[in-house]
Structures are given as structure tokens and as C-alpha cells.
Amino acid sequence: MWILYQIRPGSQAQRGFTLLELLIALAVLVVLAGLGLPELGRLLHRQRIASAHAELQAALGYARGEAVRRAAQVSLCRRAAGSGPAACASGGRDWSHGWIVFVDRGAETGARDPVLGEILLVHEGFATHATLTFTAPRGASLTYDDQGWPDRNFVGGAFKFCSKADASLGKRLVASRLGRLRTEPLNCRG
Numbered sequence: 001m002w003i004l005y006q007i008r009p010g011s012q013a014q015r016g017f018t019l020l021e022l023l024i025a026l027a028v029l030v031v032l033a034g035l036g037l038p039e040l041g042r043l044l045h046r047q048r049i050a051s052a053h054a055e056l057q058a059a060l061g062y063a064r065g066e067a068v069r070r071a072a073q074v075s076l077c078r079r080a081a082g083s084g085p086a087a088c089a090s091g092g093r094d095w096s097h098g099w100i101v102f103v104d105r106g107a108e109t110g111a112r113d114p115v116l117g118e119i120l121l122v123h124e125g126f127a128t129h130a131t132l133t134f135t136a137p138r139g140a141s142l143t144y145d146d147q148g149w150p151d152r153n154f155v156g157g158a159f160k161f162c163s164k165a166d167a168s169l170g171k172r173l174v175a176s177r178l179g180r181l182r183t184e185p186l187n188c189r190g
Contacts, residue, residue, distance in 0.1 A: 041165075042166060042169070045129070045165045045166050045169050046163075048129050048130060048163065049130055049161050049162075049163050049169055049170065049171055052161055053171045053183065055123060056095075056099070056123075056132070056161075057173060057181060057183075059099060059101055059121060059123060060076060060142070060181060061181075062101060062120070062121060063075070063120075063121075063142075064144045064148045067144035067145060067146060067148055068144075068147065068148040070103060070146075071146040072103050073103070073104040073143055073151075074101065074103055074104060074144050075102055075104035075117075075141050075142065075143040076100070076101050076142050076143075077089070077142075078094070078095040078098075078134070079097050079098035079100050079123070079125060080097070081094075081097040082097075088100060093133045093134050093135060094131070094132070094133055095125075095132040095133065095134050096125055096130065096131050096133075098122065098123040098124045098125030098126075099123050099125075100119060100122050101120045101121035101122075102117045102118060102119045102120055103117035103120065104117050104143055128164075129163065129164055129165070130162060130163055130164060131161075131164065132159060132160070132162075133159070134157055134159050135158050135160065136156065136157025137155060142154065142157075144179065148179070149178065150175070150177070150179045156175060156177045157174075157175055158172050158173065158174045158175070159173040159175070160172050160186060160188070161186070162186070163188070167188040167189045168187055168188070168189060169188070170185070170186035170187060171183060171184070171185065171186055172185075172186040
């Protein structure tokens with residue numbers, strides 16, 4: 001029988017790792033981390049898009065519910081870049097700077113201004129990591145009437161969420177003429 005090492009009576013065996021064993025373990029750890037980090041970054045971007053999508057979908061549902069609850073018109077408009085929280089942007093399709101949900105007292109006159117009504121929700125936006133555009137004939141706002149239906153001039157549209165870091169990551173939130181929402185995957189490259 002072979003004995004690889006022998007402990008002498010009265011002495012203790014050495015415990016722990018050698019420097020070589022620690023360096024090999026560290027090298028394996030670095031290689032594994034190098035393989036996993038790119039996918040972790042992609043996961044982070046995918047999660048940011050999913051979060052932005054969920055926030056807007058919740059805001060649309062909130063606006064619709066408040067319109068019915070208050071028996072009044074409630075609008076959701078895109079927030080003007082670099083403005084105070086109560087300024088809707090006119091024209092354009094970029095919603096990356098956030099949105100405002102408000103009771104729309106000026107909807108009959110066409111003057112959609114949150115200052116005229118009560119502001120219910122302000123979203124600050126996410127212009128640093130994603131783009132959000134609304135493709136509809138009138139892309140600056142969406143109004144729900146007291147029954148929870150989009151205003152009669154709304155013909156449908158789509159909110160497009162695209163990651164600035166990875167164009168293959170995207171989602172589309174489609175709003176039908178009747179206000180029903182559905183989600184579709186989106187490749188922002190094309």
C-alpha cells in the first residue's frame with residue numbers, strides 16, 4: 001500500500017490552498033465571468049424595455065379607468081423635453097421624455113393642457129436607455145371619454161419601444177381604434 005504523506009505523531013497537518021490552486025481557481029472564475037457578462041448586459045437591456053412597456057401599459061389602463069370613474073375625459077400626452085411636469089409637447093412622435101395623465105378640461109376646444117385640468121400622473125421618461133415613439137395620425141396625445149373609449153378621432157396607433165444599446169430588443173404596444181391593447185415583439189433595426 002502506498003502512503004502519499006504521513007503525519008508524524010505530535011505534528012498537525014497543514015490545511016488550506018496553495019498559491020497555485022488559488023490562481024487556477026481565479027483564472028477559471030475570470031473565464032466564466034467573461035462568458036456570462038455579455039448575456040447579463042443583454043438581459044438588463046431586455047428588462048429595461050419590458051419595464052418601460054409595463055409602465056406605459058399601466059398608465060394607459062389608469063387613464064381609461066379614471067375616465068370612467070370620474071365620468072370625464074382623461075388624456076395621456078407626451079411630456080415636453082426639459083419642461084416642468086405640467087407641459088405637454090405639441091406635435092412629434094417621441095415619447096421618450098415621459099408622459100402626463102390628466103383630467104382634460106380643454107378637450108372640447110382642442111386645447112389639451114394639463115394646467116386646465118387635474119394632473120393625475122407624471123412619468124419622467126427614460127431617454128437615456130430607450131426610445132419610445134407613438135405612430136398614429138395624432139401622435140401627441142390619447143384621450144379617453146367618460147365611457148372609457150378613445151376619442152372619436154382616434155384611429156389606432158402603436159407605441160414602439162427600442163433599446164438604444166441593442167436594436168434587436170424591442171416591443172410594440174398596439175392600441176386599437178376601440179382602445180384595446182396588445183403587445184408584439186419588435187426588431188428595431190428595420
